[in-house]
Amino acid sequence: MAGRYAHGSSDSIEMQVITTPSTDLALTNLAYCSHWDLRRFDLNRSGYALVSFRDSIVLTVTVHERVNDGCIALNVIQRKNVKVSVDDPIHVTRFVPPEDFNLALLTVDLDFVKAKGKSEEIDAVQLSQQLRKRCLYQVMTVGQRVLFEYHGTNYIFTVNQAVIEGQEESETFERGMISPETYIVFECSPNTGIKIVNQREAANSKIFKQKDFNLLSLGIGGLSAEFTDIFRRAFASRVFPAHVTNKLGIKHVKGMLLYGPPGTGKTLMARQIGKMLNGREPKIVNGPEVLSKFVGETEKNVRDLFADAENDQRTRGDQSDLHVIIFDEIDAICKSRGSTRDGTGVHDSIVNQLLTKIDGVESLNNVLLIGMTNRKDLLDEALLRPGRLEVQVEISLPDENGRLQILQIHTNKMKENSFLAPDVSLQELAARTKNYSGAELEGVVKSAVSFALNRQISLDDLTKPLHEENIKVTMDDFLNALHEITPAFGASTDNLERCRLNGMADCGGRHKHIYKRAMLLVEQVKVSKGSPLVTCLLEGPGGSGKTAMAATIGLDSDFAYVKIISAETMIGLSEASKCAQIVKVFEDAYKSQLSIIILDDIERLLEYVPIGPRFSNLISQTLMVLLKRLPPKGKNVLVIGTTSEVGFLESLGICDAFSVTYHVPTLHTEDAKKVLAALNVFSEDDIDAAAEALNNMPIKKLYMLVEMAAQGEKGGNSEAIYSGREKININHFFDCLGDIVSVYR
Known part of the structure; x- marks a missing residue:
């Protein structure tokens, strides 16, 4: 942020450099000039002015009667900063600070002016108070060196980092003005003999760059509850001073795992967490990138990731910055030990190396490891215990309010630029997009925009001029996009409609009674707290309408996740593959709050043949387990089975696994x-x-x-x-x- 310069008859004033009038003035970091020269700089007659020297540093200049007209007094360090000597001419320009110029964070490297040859302990809280008092409203630029006196000793500090409030980095120069709220971090080389104490206490809640978190401005929608959970478990202890956590007898959380379906925002959240921290720039690693074909090279790659954190902790101890390491697709390298049979044992050694670094004998306290995966089940159990990736947060599919936030994020630009038609209702779109992930919602917006842009293009004449003001993304564009982009974890509407090609006819009181009873089960799943799993079996002669009724119940339930499992989708698969497909449908159902699973023609799924009889015991046992396994907390599932061989299912004990059985009769x-x-x-x-x-x-x-x-x-x-x-x-x-x-x- 360069600020702006006052323009008069010329852009700058040429002045002659002289020494400061006295030694004590050299420790103020002020520059001095005459009354006449200050009037040329200070249009407000405040007694002080900000001036820039060769666009390098900005100093506060004030009047001293011993400075002649046309001269400016700089101390020795200031002269080194602007690379001039006494009696040299220099061009000075009035500096007008822009808005929002206050520093949120100032990081400085502290040293003695003269080496003392002994160690000295300095309280960071008291030193910060003194510096803010003496340098209040002075401008600090990265690379600038400043002289000051503290408790009778002369020190010099070099500005290493200057962060403006609400901004990650400056446009040109990294500089800003010290305010009463500026947080100052002190760094010292080990050989200076200076030891900073209470640095963490000075930090208080300054581990983050911003004072508050506007998740929408960070592009994160629908994840406020998850972020609150992450903050409480992973960062709350780091906000407090070290002596507080020592008294509590706790250690900081060193690792967290973000898991959930693809496209729900795991990577986005991890990246934004890294950006919000005041520590080092996070290291982002894709799991497969760590792997190497050379023996020992993979383990070395893992060690290299922690090398900077080790050096920092070795030299600075508790004053070390927080080092964030983000592992995307961590399941690629941290599979359960013994689960891979590649003959090399590479995956096992990676897990061992990672466990050693996080929670070994010489474990690091200045590291936060963030892993991401959509296959938590593949990870080694030792990696998930407390002390390692102990904070495990599920980033699930967004609810309606979350979907609204995500749609607002992705349509904000087009709304600001009047490309969004007035008939677009984001609230209605949020209600229509059940089980859409964040990535899929972004895809819907892109698809809608493509429909709008395509209307402005003539395929008969591609050279025809395009008019930007005619582009309007309408509600119809979004509705068309919903047909084009379907959720991976949504209702199988097309498959369900195929199961009732003739619709749901009025077949009399007996069929209507079964339908009403089944819909009561749907309501039970919606509202009941004590019945997260409800199972219902529809049995009757072949062709009596069992599948059509189950499909109708699924469609009329308006549940976000409705899937049908039928033998026709598993033709040619082995028993193990069929079991894997069935289990996957149930696992996917657990990702949605309300789900319906239809097991169509269970006897066909079991490969039942009456001669013998013969059937798949593996699939039978899989179904028995799934029909009795309760879904995760907060997830409710209704399972509807259909069969024409109820006697066979009774002999296997499968009928007993269903809560209720209804007989679907033939027509009278x-x-x-x-x-x-x-x-x-x-x-x-x-x-x-x-x-x-x-x-x-x-x-x-x-x-x-x-x-x-x-x-x-x-x-x-x-x-x-x-x-x-x-x-x-x-x-x-x-x-x-x-x-x-x-x-x-």
């Missing part, structure tokens, strides 16, 4: 009449006869029979029949029924 005559009336494919004179013939018929077979009868010359044209212009010939219907009745009865 009055049920069939309701379905046929809704289809409107028979005349009023024929509908009673057709319904009577369909008594005890599964609904799936009824639909197939109607389709057959609607074809051919006798039955008429199917398009005309379904449109209501023609009706099915009852005689042709009976002919079709006669062809298949022997098969299904």
Whole structure:
């Protein structure tokens, strides 16, 4: 932040450099000039002015009667800073500080003016108070050296870091003005003989650069609860002075693990945590980058990551900065020891090396290791115990309020620049995007923008001028984007709709009763605190509508996660692979607050063959375990199973694993009449006869029979029949029924 310069007849004034009028004035860090010269600098007549010397440093200049007109008095250190000697001419420019110029943090390297050859202990709190008092509202620039006196001894400090409040770095020069709130950090080389004490007490809550955390400004949405948890467990102890934590008898947290589904913001949060800290720049390492084909090289790479922290702790002890090491995809290198059979043992040695550095005999107290993974189950257990990656925070899928925050972050720019149409409702989009991750929501915004931009482009003439003011991202663009970007952990709407191609027909009171009972189970899962897992089995003859009813329940539940597990998606897979797929669906369901899992045709999943009988015991045991395993706290799951072989499931004991079982019957005559009336494919004179013939018929077979009868010359044209212009010939219907009745009865 360079500030700005006053412009008069010329940009700068040429003056002659002289020494300070007395020795005591040399310790003030002020420059001195005459009344006449100060009037040229200080337009406000305040008695002080800020001036810049060759655009290098900025000093506060005031009047001294022993300084002649056209001269400026600088002490020896100031002359070294601007590289001039006594009697040299120098160009001086009035400096006008910009807004928000106060320093939040000033880091200085402290030393004696003359080597004393002995050690001296200096209280950081008292020294900070003295420096703020003497140098209040003076401008400090990185690299600048300053003389001052403290308790009868002359010291010199060099500015190493100058951080403006609310800014990570300056635009040009790293400089700012000392205010009463400026926090000063003192650093000393071990050979100076100076020992700083109470530095941590001086820090108080200054471990962070900002006074508060605006997560939205950092691009983090929907993770305020998780961040609060991280702060409490990982940083609260570091905010307090060292003597407080020593009295409490606790050690700082040295590691945390952020885990959860892909795209939920783990990497983003870790990077922003690193940026918010006042310590060293965080080291960001991708897990696979550490691996090497050379023997011992991988372990050396791990040791090198901690080398700076080791040197810092060795030389500065408790005054060491916090070193943050971020491991992305940590599961790539820290798998459970003994789980990989590559013959080299590299992964095992990496885990051992990492454990030694974090919590070994010579463990480091100035390190915070942040690991990220979406496969927590692969990590070695020893890595997750207290003292290592002990803070484990799940970064889960955002709720509706979190999704709204994420959408606001990604649409903020287009809203500021009037590219967002007035009809766009982010609140409605947040409600529609259940189970979308943060990355998927960003993808929705990108897709919506692509629709808006595409409207401005003519494929017939790509050279046609484009008008920026015509770009508007509308609600329709976002709705189209929702069809294009679907959540990885969302409801399988398309698969569920395929399970009920003919919709959900009114099949009479018995089917309606089962549907109502099942929807009561849905409500139970929504509101109950004592039933996180509810299971329901729909059993009945083949084609009686069990799968269609389960799919309808899933769609009508409006749950964020609804998945169907069927044998048709597992053709050709081994038993182990099928089990892995089933387990994955359940694990994914646990990531959502409310979930429904449909186990369709359980006997087909079990590879049941009545001759023998034969079935997969591995899949059977997997299902038994999953049907009884409670989901994690705060997650509620409804499992709906369907089967046409209830007797077989009873013999395996699987029926006992379901909370409730409902029998889905075939159609009675009055049920069939309701379905046929809704289809409107028979005349009023024929509908009673057709319904009577369909008594005890599964609904799936009824639909197939109607389709057959609607074809051919006798039955008429199917398009005309379904449109209501023609009706099915009852005689042709009976002919079709006669062809298949022997098969299904």
